[in-house]
Amino acid sequence: MLGSPLEKYDFALTIDGRSYGVREEFEVLNPASEEVVASAPDADQPAVEAAMKAALRAAPAWAMTPVSQRASHVYDFANEVAEHLEDLSHLLVLEQGKPLASAKSELFSSLDYLRRLADIAESELEFSAANLPRGTKVIRKPLGVVAGITAWNYPVQLACSKLAMAVLTGNATVLKPSPYTPLTTLALGQLSRDAFPPGVVSVLSGLDPLGEWITAHPTISKIGFTGSTRTGCAIAESAAHRLTRLTLELGGNDAAIVLPDANIEAAAEGIIASALENTGQLCNAVKRVIVHESIERDLTDAMVDVANSLVIGDGMNASTDLGPIQNRMQFERLKALRESVAQEGGTFHCGEQTFSGPGYFMAPSIISGLSDASRLVSEEQFGPLVPILGYDDVDQAMVRANSSPFGLGASVWTSDVDKGLALAEQFEAGSVWINHHSALSPDYPSGGHKLSGLGVEYGVHGLEEYTQHQVIRIAT
Ligand code: NAD
Numbered sequence: 001m002l003g004s005p006l007e008k009y010d011f012a013l014t015i016d017g018r019s020y021g022v023r024e025e026f027e028v029l030n031p032a033s034e035e036v037v038a039s040a041p042d043a044d045q046p047a048v049e050a051a052m053k054a055a056l057r058a059a060p061a062w063a064m065t066p067v068s069q070r071a072s073h074v075y076d077f078a079n080e081v082a083e084h085l086e087d088l089s090h091l092l093v094l095e096q097g098k099p100l101a102s103a104k105s106e107l108f109s110s111l112d113y114l115r116r117l118a119d120i121a122e123s124e125l126e127f128s129a130a131n132l133p134r135g136t137k138v139i140r141k142p143l144g145v146v147a148g149i150t151a152w153n154y155p156v157q158l159a160c161s162k163l164a165m166a167v168l169t170g171n172a173t174v175l176k177p178s179p180y181t182p183l184t185t186l187a188l189g190q191l192s193r194d195a196f197p198p199g200v201v202s203v204l205s206g207l208d209p210l211g212e213w214i215t216a217h218p219t220i221s222k223i224g225f226t227g228s229t230r231t232g233c234a235i236a237e238s239a240a241h242r243l244t245r246l247t248l249e250l251g252g253n254d255a256a257i258v259l260p261d262a263n264i265e266a267a268a269e270g271i272i273a274s275a276l277e278n279t280g281q282l283c284n285a286v287k288r289v290i291v292h293e294s295i296e297r298d299l300t301d302a303m304v305d306v307a308n309s310l311v312i313g314d315g316m317n318a319s320t321d322l323g324p325i326q327n328r329m330q331f332e333r334l335k336a337l338r339e340s341v342a343q344e345g346g347t348f349h350c351g352e353q354t355f356s357g358p359g360y361f362m363a364p365s366i367i368s369g370l371s372d373a374s375r376l377v378s379e380e381q382f383g384p385l386v387p388i389l390g391y392d393d394v395d396q397a398m399v400r401a402n403s404s405p406f407g408l409g410a411s412v413w414t415s416d417v418d419k420g421l422a423l424a425e426q427f428e429a430g431s432v433w434i435n436h437h438s439a440l441s442p443d444y445p446s447g448g449h450k451l452s453g454l455g456v457e458y459g460v461h462g463l464e465e466y467t468q469h470q471v472i473r474i475a476t
Contacts, residue, residue: 005087005094005187006038013041013205014189016054017198022047026207028183031097031324032314034358040182043206045213051202052219055145055172058199063142063170067127070168071118077195078114081107081160084191088184092156093315095183097323097360098278100315110160116442117161117463121168124460127467135474140467142170143245144221147214149235150185151227152178152326153281153382159185159203161442162224163192165457167200169466171222174202176214178227180327212238220244222466226283229406229451236454247455247465250448251380252283252408255401256437257423258291258299259394259414266435267413268302272386274411274437276310276364279322280384281330284409286437288377290397293390300368300388304350307364307386314359324360325383331360334383337376341367341385344374351384372400380406394423402428407449411437430456 012019148162166173177185182205189203222245351365447456
């Protein structure tokens with residue numbers, strides 16, 4: 001057992017480079033035990049005003065700071081986070097539920113995003129265009145103060161990447177974690193106090209309507225949001241009044257099309273690795289498996305074998321592969337989806353057992369026999385329920401894959417990479433993988449088509465969305 005990380009952080013708001021106290025708090029539960037991990041501050045409107053004022057005050061000087069210096073602050077912050085890797089990973093398990101090894105890989109990935117985005121901003125993002133006629137200048141300016149609103153599935157990685165994109169491009173930022181997982185982001189806020197000038201990074205936690213107070217605030221000129229499509233649409237509606245810039249990373253219902261020539265064992269391993277990553281609570285997990293009828297039985301059996309080999313439990317147990325569902329609301333939603341499977345003619349091939357609790361544990365299920373219109377297939381499940389659907393014509397399989405209103409990711413599984421490449425371009429999805437699924441990188445733009453999002457994050461293109469152009473011309 002590691003030493004408790006709970007004594008190492010103040011779990012206070014970070015405003016103007018300091019901790020900031022508020023009167024109200026809310027409890028954060030461990031989803032494996034349903035016990036209280038700690039309390040987090042419930043930011044009130046005066047706290048929001050204080051954060052906005054501090055950010056607005058800090059923004060002009062930060063915008064004038066050369067990108068190399070901004071990158072060096074991000075590096076300093078990454079080094080701070082690296083020193084706290086063990087404690088933050090432990091804390092992440094306590095509030096999010098994922099296994100400790102997965103929490104550590106989220107931390108390593110967060111460091112990679114911080115450092116790679118710093119490198120990209122410094123070396124690849126053009127803040128002023130070259131080769132223009134004399135007397136003309138085209139520059140990229142920061143937007144001002146950016147709100148970063150994050151979901152509960154990858155709280156550390158989302159906070160770190162949103163912080164990096166905002167501040168590297170010369171903006172001040174106000175971050176708000178999900179009320180289900182505020183502790184690691186509050187700890188990151190504490191670590192940011194020494195790494196950045198006061199006001200450049202603020203962290204506010206709280207219950208509803210804190211997100212609305214922040215995103216609708218007149219100080220905010222851009223919102224970087226990761227969460228559900230429903231909330232993303234509500235934010236877009238409220239942002240319309242001020243034309244607040246938006247990047248929305250939303251829900252998905254990713255299809256994996258498995259061709260008859262796929263390596264069945266490898267496909268089963270790879271599809272399960274994606275579909276059950278973070279107990280299925282991953283935006284771009286495989287959420288529908290569309291497999292050629294000739295191999296449907298074999299693939300189903302192979303997937304069941306992999307799923308049955310996974311150990312479900314508390315993330316702090318070294319043997320655990322799958323932690324609990326993160327919160328009760330999502331747990332109840334998934335239980336209702338499971339019930340819908342029986343009503344809609346589906347067959348469970350594994351995962352029918354239930355757990356008596358405490359904790360929001362759910363066994364992974366591989367399910368066949370459902371129609372495309374069934375709830376489990378047409379909705380985003382965001383949990384360990386994996387529907388398998390047969391096809392006999394690959395063109396029809398592609399139509400079905402694209403029939404979803406979502407368009408986050410997709411994959412094709414085949415031993416013929418050229419065939420895979422030809423199909424890949426037919427998907428209506430922001431990311432497409434061949435013989436794997438879910439991997440993202442700080443180097444490439446990530447975003448959703450259709451209801452899965454607006455704009456992109458990461459890579460040069462993602463960083464550009466945190467800036468705006470200005471053209472300056474001298475009379476000739
Ligand atoms: P959610 O939309 O309920 O909440 C996301 C965040 O928005 C939270 O911080 C929440 O407090 C805040 N919020 C809620 N209402 C708000 C409002 N009116 N104004 C401003 N902020 C508000 O989503 P969730 O349940 O935390 O996350 C799960 C969803 O996120 C899934 O649909 C998943 O696919 C999606 N997701 C997408 C990506 C991606 O990159 N596309 C990554 C992770 C998660």
